[in-house]
Amino acid sequence: MTINKRLGEQTVKLENPPKIIATHSIVGPKEGEGPLSGYFDQVLSDDTYGEDSFEKAESQMMFTAISEAINKAHLKEKDINYLFSGDLLNQIISSSFAAREFSIPFFGLYGACSTMSESLSLASLIMDGGFAKYVVAATSSHFSSAERQFRFPLEYGSQRPKTAQWTVTGSGALVLGHEGNYPQITYVTTGKVKDFEQKNPNNMGAAMAPAAADTIAKHFKDTGRKPSDYDFIATGDLGVVGKELADKLIEELGYNIRGVHIDCGEMIFDNEKQNTDSGGSGCGCSAVVFTGYLYKKLMKKEIKRVLLVSTGALMSTTSSLQGETIPGIAHAVAIEMN
Amino acid sequence: MTINKRLGEQTVKLENPPKIIATHSIVGPKEGEGPLSGYFDQVLSDDTYGEDSFEKAESQMMFTAISEAINKAHLKEKDINYLFSGDLLNQIISSSFAAREFSIPFFGLYGACSTMSESLSLASLIMDGGFAKYVVAATSSHFSSAERQFRFPLEYGSQRPKTAQWTVTGSGALVLGHEGNYPQITYVTTGKVKDFEQKNPNNMGAAMAPAAADTIAKHFKDTGRKPSDYDFIATGDLGVVGKELADKLIEELGYNIRGVHIDCGEMIFDNEKQNTDSGGSGCGCSAVVFTGYLYKKLMKKEIKRVLLVSTGALMSTTSSLQGETIPGIAHAVAIEMN
Numbered sequence: 001m002t003i004n005k006r007l008g009e010q011t012v013k014l015e016n017p018p019k020i021i022a023t024h025s026i027v028g029p030k031e032g033e034g035p036l037s038g039y040f041d042q043v044l045s046d047d048t049y050g051e052d053s054f055e056k057a058e059s060q061m062m063f064t065a066i067s068e069a070i071n072k073a074h075l076k077e078k079d080i081n082y083l084f085s086g087d088l089l090n091q092i093i094s095s096s097f098a099a100r101e102f103s104i105p106f107f108g109l110y111g112a113c114s115t116m117s118e119s120l121s122l123a124s125l126i127m128d129g130g131f132a133k134y135v136v137a138a139t140s141s142h143f144s145s146a147e148r149q150f151r152f153p154l155e156y157g158s159q160r161p162k163t164a165q166w167t168v169t170g171s172g173a174l175v176l177g178h179e180g181n182y183p184q185i186t187y188v189t190t191g192k193v194k195d196f197e198q199k200n201p202n203n204m205g206a207a208m209a210p211a212a213a214d215t216i217a218k219h220f221k222d223t224g225r226k227p228s229d230y231d232f233i234a235t236g237d238l239g240v241v242g243k244e245l246a247d248k249l250i251e252e253l254g255y256n257i258r259g260v261h262i263d264c265g266e267m268i269f270d271n272e273k274q275n276t277d278s279g280g281s282g283c284g285c286s287a288v289v290f291t292g293y294l295y296k297k298l299m300k301k302e303i304k305r306v307l308l309v310s311t312g313a314l315m316s317t318t319s320s321l322q323g324e325t326i327p328g329i330a331h332a333v334a335i336e337m338n
Numbered sequence: 339m340t341i342n343k344r345l346g347e348q349t350v351k352l353e354n355p356p357k358i359i360a361t362h363s364i365v366g367p368k369e370g371e372g373p374l375s376g377y378f379d380q381v382l383s384d385d386t387y388g389e390d391s392f393e394k395a396e397s398q399m400m401f402t403a404i405s406e407a408i409n410k411a412h413l414k415e416k417d418i419n420y421l422f423s424g425d426l427l428n429q430i431i432s433s434s435f436a437a438r439e440f441s442i443p444f445f446g447l448y449g450a451c452s453t454m455s456e457s458l459s460l461a462s463l464i465m466d467g468g469f470a471k472y473v474v475a476a477t478s479s480h481f482s483s484a485e486r487q488f489r490f491p492l493e494y495g496s497q498r499p500k501t502a503q504w505t506v507t508g509s510g511a512l513v514l515g516h517e518g519n520y521p522q523i524t525y526v527t528t529g530k531v532k533d534f535e536q537k538n539p540n541n542m543g544a545a546m547a548p549a550a551a552d553t554i555a556k557h558f559k560d561t562g563r564k565p566s567d568y569d570f571i572a573t574g575d576l577g578v579v580g581k582e583l584a585d586k587l588i589e590e591l592g593y594n595i596r597g598v599h600i601d602c603g604e605m606i607f608d609n610e611k612q613n614t615d616s617g618g619s620g621c622g623c624s625a626v627v628f629t630g631y632l633y634k635k636l637m638k639k640e641i642k643r644v645l646l647v648s649t650g651a652l653m654s655t656t657s658s659l660q661g662e663t664i665p666g667i668a669h670a671v672a673i674e675m676n
Contacts, residue, residue: 002468003468005469010443012469082528090429090655091426091448091653096665107528109448122460131344133344195438314446316428324435
């Protein structure tokens with residue numbers, strides 16, 4: 001068998017590029033007060049979403065994002081061949097409990113905050129391989145469920161350093177299909193785990209920047225593309241601090257992306273007014289910025305090419321307590337509108 | 339584009355069946371005293387594996403399983419296009435920290451104890467789609483890291499009910515390639531999340547049995563195969579109690595699998611002598627029984643066809659404390675030797 005879809009070390013060129021035929025974004029009240037407010041499909045007025053725990057609220061948000069994306073694609077649950085999803089909570093309960101409500105074959109993922117581009121990568125490969133007519137990729141995060149799981153009980157009112165990020169409350173889902181004039185996935189560059197021995201869980205941007213830099217540089221090397229081939233290279237949630245570091249690291253690797261580099265974490269809040277320090281984070285961050293903001297700009301042809309690079313910090317409270325450093329990972333997906 | 343590889347609702351027929359060209363199994367001391375002892379490639383005399391925590395020991399076991407499987411395939415790290423792996427620990431740190439030691443593009447998964455067949459399913463689809471020359475699928479679990487994360491500190495010496503299972507300390511890895519006379523993957527049946535409203539975290543077998551029954555029945559329905567087409571239908575870790583329940587549920591769905599049904603959880607320990615009650619569990623259970631025992635029987639042509647059905651319980655301590663039931667999932671992979 002010939003393996004003719006591989007380019008270089010880490011990239012696949014899709015021969016039958018799947019299309020993003022519908023998306024849905026749902027966010028919490030704070031995200032709804034941020035600069036991208038007008039782009040989200042749904043803004044909650046209450047971040048418990050009527051549920052009796054933050055964890056249940058997060059799962060319910062993902063359920064809504066998936067249901068609405070399927071509705072917008074004018075499809076039924078039974079038309080969807082696979083659901084790919086993951087989240088930050090222990091044992092990805094947001095995803096599992098959302099998937100329980102659907103009769104769709106389910107692949108659970110864990111890629112920390114890289115999950116939007118991880119689920120989109122796998123969904124795209126499965127579509128291109130001819131295994132599915134329609135696939136859904138989704139992810140979510142929730143400030144309050146993440147904060148109490150990874151850091152401190154909310155009631156402590158812990159102080160935040162300037163490098164800290166604010167976990168986005170939000171979920172994004174998208175439906176891939178083969179037909180119609182929609183933004184399509186052309187390349188998938190899969191990341192390796194990179195560890196620059198950062199240990200501070202209040203500076204996730206610095207932990208993820210080396211992985212983002214490595215994946216972006218590999219994407220250029222594998223495809224022969226250059227930064228100016230993209231309208232935007234959108235990293236997931238490096239934040240203000242991590243974004244600057246990533247730009248420097250990518251420059252050392254021979255590419256200058258400053259002119260086209262945006263970061264979903266930097267953009268989603270007005271970091272000064274909203275006291276979000278270095279910016280937003282969480283799986284939901286790049287999910288809602290992509291499904292809300294970037295997808296709409298692609299559909300309107302205001303932009304033509306985006307490289308989505310969601311970034312994840314692969315740690316747990318146990319690994320940090322045991323003195324481990326924080327490795328990172330980043331997956332890149334090229335999305336283009338004709 | 340034609341989607342000609344799908345059979346029925348949940349199954350894909352692989353047109354270029356990938357082959358399992360090498361495997362490695364590594365287990366802890368207790369597993370090494372069980373009835374399958376002679377089949378494992380490596381039995382540890384110390385379940386800390388020389389590390390200073392059980393979590394680090396688990397990650398190190400996975401690193402060894404992956405390294406040795408690659409060595410046995412006479413390949414180098416750089417030959418492997420993707421690594422698919424997951425485990426039970428919060429934020430899958432065993433997998434992430436093992437993946438950090440390799441320069442291989444990494445997709446992190448979470449499927450609870452279904453991870454061996456989940457990783458094998460995705461790896462097989464990626465191979466069949468022409469995206470890779472070689473892929474590694476792996477998973478692990480560790481009694482002591484799981485027990486203290488999911489249940490109680492080991493020092494409590496909690497009593498175990500008869501329905502309880504014993505998390506297997508072990509890791510299995512396998513390398514998929516396209517060449518040679520090796521067991522090949524022919525069908526992938528992907529499971530849906532099933533919830534029969536079981537709430538007892540000491541009876542995981544009952545929580546997973548409905549998912550196993552559903553996936554196995556769908557496999558027969560989609561492919562037109564029947565139980566006697568297989569030498570073994572090997573469920574992951576239903577244990578003695580869950581296996582009997584699954585057999586009954588599958589009978590209600592119109593198939594009798596009793597003659598060919600084995601359960602990795604039931605087999606790995608001498609449950610009476612080793613005080614393992616209902617049997618083994620954990621991602622590592624079906625991983626080491628497949629890579630150790632079943633793979634060797636396939637290679638020797640003592641058996642020709644196996645349906646591997648790893649089964650997962652999709653809960654967390656948080657979801658149980660919040661009163662949630664325990665949904666299950668099961669993925670089936672057909673493996674055949676010519």
